[in-house]
Amino acid sequence: MKKICLALILLVFCANFAIYAEVLQDPRSLFYEANSLYEQREYEKASEIYAKILNSDVISGPLYFNVGNTFFKMGKIGYAILAYKKAQRLMPGDSDLKSNLAYTESLTEDSALQAMPQNRITWLFKLPFREYSLNTTSIILIALYLMLIAMLLAGIMNPVFKRRMTILFYPVFIGFLLTLGAFSIRYYDEEILSHGVVVAKEAECKYEPIDKSNNYFTLKEGQEILVLKTRSGWRRIRRLDGKLAWVKSDAVEGID
Amino acid sequence: MKKSVLILLLLSVFVSYASAEDIKFEAGIDKKTVAIGESAQLGLTFYGSQNIPAPDIGNIDGCEVRYLGPSTMMTVINGTVSNSVTHMYKVQPLRLGKFQFGPFTFKYEGNTYTSSIAFLTATEEKVRQEPLRKDGEENIIDSLDIKDRLFLTLKVNKTQAYVNEIVPVTIKVYVNRMNVSDIQLPSFNQEGFSKAQFEDPKQYRERMGGLLYDVLEFRTTIFGTRAGDYKLGPATLKCNLAVKKRVRNMSALDDDFLNDKGMRDPYFEDFFTRYERYPVELKSDEASLVLLALPQEGRPEDFSGAVGDYQFIYSAGPKKVKVGDPVTLRMEINGTGNFNTVIIPKLENTEGFRVYEPQIKTESGKKTFRQVLIPESDKVYQTPRAIFTYFDPEKKVYKTITQDSAPLQVEKIPESPAQVIGQAPVIARPTSLTLDRQPIEKREDPQPQGDILYIKESMGSVQAGGSEIYKSIIFLIILLAPLFILIAACLIYAKQNRMRRDTKYAHRTEAFKSMRKEFFELKRRLKANDSKGFYETLFKAMQDYLGGRLYIPMAGLTFDTVEPVLKSKGVDAAVLNKINNIFSVCDRAKFALINADTLLMMDDMKSLEEVIRELERFKI
Numbered sequence: 001m002k003k004i005c006l007a008l009i010l011l012v013f014c015a016n017f018a019i020y021a022e023v024l025q026d027p028r029s030l031f032y033e034a035n036s037l038y039e040q041r042e043y044e045k046a047s048e049i050y051a052k053i054l055n056s057d058v059i060s061g062p063l064y065f066n067v068g069n070t071f072f073k074m075g076k077i078g079y080a081i082l083a084y085k086k087a088q089r090l091m092p093g094d095s096d097l098k099s100n101l102a103y104t105e106s107l108t109e110d111s112a113l114q115a116m117p118q119n120r121i122t123w124l125f126k127l128p129f130r131e132y133s134l135n136t137t138s139i140i141l142i143a144l145y146l147m148l149i150a151m152l153l154a155g156i157m158n159p160v161f162k163r164r165m166t167i168l169f170y171p172v173f174i175g176f177l178l179t180l181g182a183f184s185i186r187y188y189d190e191e192i193l194s195h196g197v198v199v200a201k202e203a204e205c206k207y208e209p210i211d212k213s214n215n216y217f218t219l220k221e222g223q224e225i226l227v228l229k230t231r232s233g234w235r236r237i238r239r240l241d242g243k244l245a246w247v248k249s250d251a252v253e254g255i256d
Numbered sequence: 257m258k259k260s261v262l263i264l265l266l267l268s269v270f271v272s273y274a275s276a277e278d279i280k281f282e283a284g285i286d287k288k289t290v291a292i293g294e295s296a297q298l299g300l301t302f303y304g305s306q307n308i309p310a311p312d313i314g315n316i317d318g319c320e321v322r323y324l325g326p327s328t329m330m331t332v333i334n335g336t337v338s339n340s341v342t343h344m345y346k347v348q349p350l351r352l353g354k355f356q357f358g359p360f361t362f363k364y365e366g367n368t369y370t371s372s373i374a375f376l377t378a379t380e381e382k383v384r385q386e387p388l389r390k391d392g393e394e395n396i397i398d399s400l401d402i403k404d405r406l407f408l409t410l411k412v413n414k415t416q417a418y419v420n421e422i423v424p425v426t427i428k429v430y431v432n433r434m435n436v437s438d439i440q441l442p443s444f445n446q447e448g449f450s451k452a453q454f455e456d457p458k459q460y461r462e463r464m465g466g467l468l469y470d471v472l473e474f475r476t477t478i479f480g481t482r483a484g485d486y487k488l489g490p491a492t493l494k495c496n497l498a499v500k501k502r503v504r505n506m507s508a509l510d511d512d513f514l515n516d517k518g519m520r521d522p523y524f525e526d527f528f529t530r531y532e533r534y535p536v537e538l539k540s541d542e543a544s545l546v547l548l549a550l551p552q553e554g555r556p557e558d559f560s561g562a563v564g565d566y567q568f569i570y571s572a573g574p575k576k577v578k579v580g581d582p583v584t585l586r587m588e589i590n591g592t593g594n595f596n597t598v599i600i601p602k603l604e605n606t607e608g609f610r611v612y613e614p615q616i617k618t619e620s621g622k623k624t625f626r627q628v629l630i631p632e633s634d635k636v637y638q639t640p641r642a643i644f645t646y647f648d649p650e651k652k653v654y655k656t657i658t659q660d661s662a663p664l665q666v667e668k669i670p671e672s673p674a675q676v677i678g679q680a681p682v683i684a685r686p687t688s689l690t691l692d693r694q695p696i697e698k699r700e701d702p703q704p705q706g707d708i709l710y711i712k713e714s715m716g717s718v719q720a721g722g723s724e725i726y727k728s729i730i731f732l733i734i735l736l737a738p739l740f741i742l743i744a745a746c747l748i749y750a751k752q753n754r755m756r757r758d759t760k761y762a763h764r765t766e767a768f769k770s771m772r773k774e775f776f777e778l779k780r781r782l783k784a785n786d787s788k789g790f791y792e793t794l795f796k797a798m799q800d801y802l803g804g805r806l807y808i809p810m811a812g813l814t815f816d817t818v819e820p821v822l823k824s825k826g827v828d829a830a831v832l833n834k835i836n837n838i839f840s841v842c843d844r845a846k847f848a849l850i851n852a853d854t855l856l857m858m859d860d861m862k863s864l865e866e867v868i869r870e871l872e873r874f875k876i
Contacts (some may be wrong), residue, residue, distance in 0.1 A: 031715045038711055057721045062712035069711045091716070100708040138726035142734055144412045149738040187726065216578045241612070241630070243580070 027058045035066065043073045044100040061133075062089030065100070072104055078199035078221040078253075080104050085197060085224070085255045089190060093131030108222035125181040134190055137183050144176040192194075194227040196237065203252065205245035209234035216245045227254055279304040281369035281772040284360040284468050285347075287435055289377045295348040297324070298357055302369070303340045310343040311362040349378030375466040398710040402497070403468070406430040407564040408538035410444060416546045420563040421649045422477045422594045423545065425451075427491045428536065430462070430469040435498040437533070442474055444491035444540075448547075449478040450596065479563075479594050481547035491540040550647055554654050558602050562646035564593010568601065571660035572639040578667045582628045583609075585747055587642055587659075590622035600625045601644035605661070608636040634668040664788025695702050760807050770870060771797055778864075781856050790857050791845030794864060798838055805871060817838040831870045834863050 034049035047070045053063060068083035085099040090096060104166070129137045151169050155162035198219045206213040209231060219225065225247075228236040234246045272445075280303040287296040302308045306328045313321065324344040348357060358373040408430075413424040427442045441454055458473045480486065550563070567739070569588040577583055589598050600614050609629040617624045638661035645656045725731050755762040774797035781790035802818050803810030815836045822832055842861055 011465040016630060028715050035711055035713060052411045058718055059721050060718045062716040063718075064713060066711040069708055072708050096712070103708055133725065138724070138731065142725075142731070145735065149742050152742055153745055156745050162365060183726075217578070241610075245814045 012105045027053045043070050046070050061087045070200050081199040081222040082253050090133050109220040125185050129182045134186050141179045141183050147172050196225050196227040196252045197254045198223045200251035205247050209246040264821040282372045283371040283374045295346050298345040298347045299342045301342040306339050306341045319355050320348045322346045352378050373466050403538040406434050408493050408540040410489045410540040410543050412543040412545050417550050418649045420594050420597045422479050425476050427474040429472040432467050432469045436495050438496040440494045441864045442491050442493040444489045449480045452477045480547040483547045486545045487542050491543040497536045498533050556645045559645045560599050561597040564644050565648050566591035568644045568657040569644050572662040576665040582630050587625040595623045601642040603640040606640045606791050631666045634666045636666050638664050763804040763807050767801045771801045778861050791842045795842035834867050
């Protein structure tokens, strides 16, 4: 009897351990497992494992990149673009990503409406940081900010140092202002504005959030839009050329 | 092992059975000029066979000829076998003049081979006087007479061209029997011109002046934007010259000759040889180019600067759309010419359309424009007409290609409660040269032209969702904490600065500070019931405070001293009275005229507190 009890306890312990082991499995090993499935063209299975990693609240640029590739291979262009856009937030300078995103976007209809219009000042501010993620930009901003504060403090405490440091101070100050501008613009674009991608093959955009409302225009799969608000199964969206309409929530997925 | 032997046998059979047509007979000499008494090495090379014996070249008038021996060579490059035999002769001129070697005719197995010609000039002056010095690469390079054996040429393929016309430029490196490595891309002075990137260089052999050169050819194109007479170049190119050095006897130049593929015999390699690399910068001559302005005669109004010979392909789709849906015009300019100057064709009658910025894609020999138009009403029946104008530099005329409108069916969208929609930016047609943007080509063909790049094998830097630094409280703290520190430092600095400059303020501050200290002392004395010590401290506190506050010497400060000052500042009589009382009680205590108890001391301390509070209100 004692032996049976011991065996049962061991069994329960092992079962629990197995469950925990699965939950606590290293995301990297899951990643490699999904990659090998991708290599074997088991795209459905690969996507499930990638999803498992994402569900464990772990993100990385290459992970989203591979998710994008998997969706692309599954013929889900909208989801592929969505994943690439998410990857772009984390590794905007990656040339493979740029290539795949450009290629995938070129396969969408109305690809001309993919590019978000932006003025020259915004473009100029973004230009030096286009290869860096917002996170990296924020680190650069902090570094410059601390340098600036340190220089000001040093200048206050030691007037001799203040005179010597003037040459260095202005470039750092200008660099800080530029970085602050770029960070603010990007923060507004990535964190305040809510970007989305059409994941349905076609999404009928209506004047009102009612099924019977007339169609205003049609969005194609993979097209990027701005989501303004969400209400009872509908999303208020703005096409990148400025047109406003309502679309079914499930037709659009947010990038953020 | 057996397989290897078989392959070698087969290889040797193939080598032996090279047909006569494949065999080339060439003559080459390692020097162009020698002094009397010096010798040069003549090489007669048969490419395509290794079995041909040494030809008898007979006697050459005024020149001593001695056969040195054969040297065979077999190379396998990308699976292609090539072999050769070079018969080397030592030639030594016995008189001044120019000697011609060849063309030599040689009959072998029923086939007759005729060689090319090589020349050698014999001079009185020694070509190479100085022995090779070990130190200083410049001396070594200078000592080698490499001008005829390694040089650079710059050739502009036209002498006259129009503004914006593409002009091909060719730069060639000529190498004769020298070991040159690390060849960098050439550069040349191109002021006033825009230059394209160099194409992949071509490598071939070229005979020039009786010498056989290995040639590396770089091609590019340029175009100028202003008319005038220009000088291009000189082109420069950096490379390394590998010079084989022997410890004994042999000069560097002699070794270079043996360095040649056709001449080198690995069996006779000297164990005491070594290679040394010396950087060399080659420089070409200049080239001239006249740039002509584009003719004014016949110049169309729409002409935007495109120069070349082009075709214009135009298509529009879809043909049936709803109001608000995009129509894409695909305009392709192909042909030859300067695509930098090709801008989007002019669109006529764009009324009724909202025009977006075009997407531009430039490929070799064509430039594609994708122009999105959105019909704003159902009254639009056709796409705009497109006109492209260019100048043909060959025919020297302006040409205009017009593509007619395509029919378009625009359906009205159903009536609905009107909404005010944000206006999309209408982009004006560019009027000057435009820079190409990242092209995004829409797929016409169901089969994609390319494919996506492969997945990432590494997960990169992993982070938890929402763990971005700018979202964390630490980011806010890092931003705010130094700011507070800075503000505090500024305030301290300002105060210190004022203390240094404003003596009255400094005294007042110091007075207040010392007063606070003395209050503690008073409390201590009070607690110890030390009335004498208490009143001494009280007196000192009053003296210090008033001295500092009124900026008067503290020594001998009494009520009589401070009263007129305080009165002039408008201090209340009640406060003055209190000050007087404090001074009086301190004086009496000093001379033990009062027997103060704790309550009295507390009252006096309170009086002092009230006096200070009152005086702090005044601007004195």
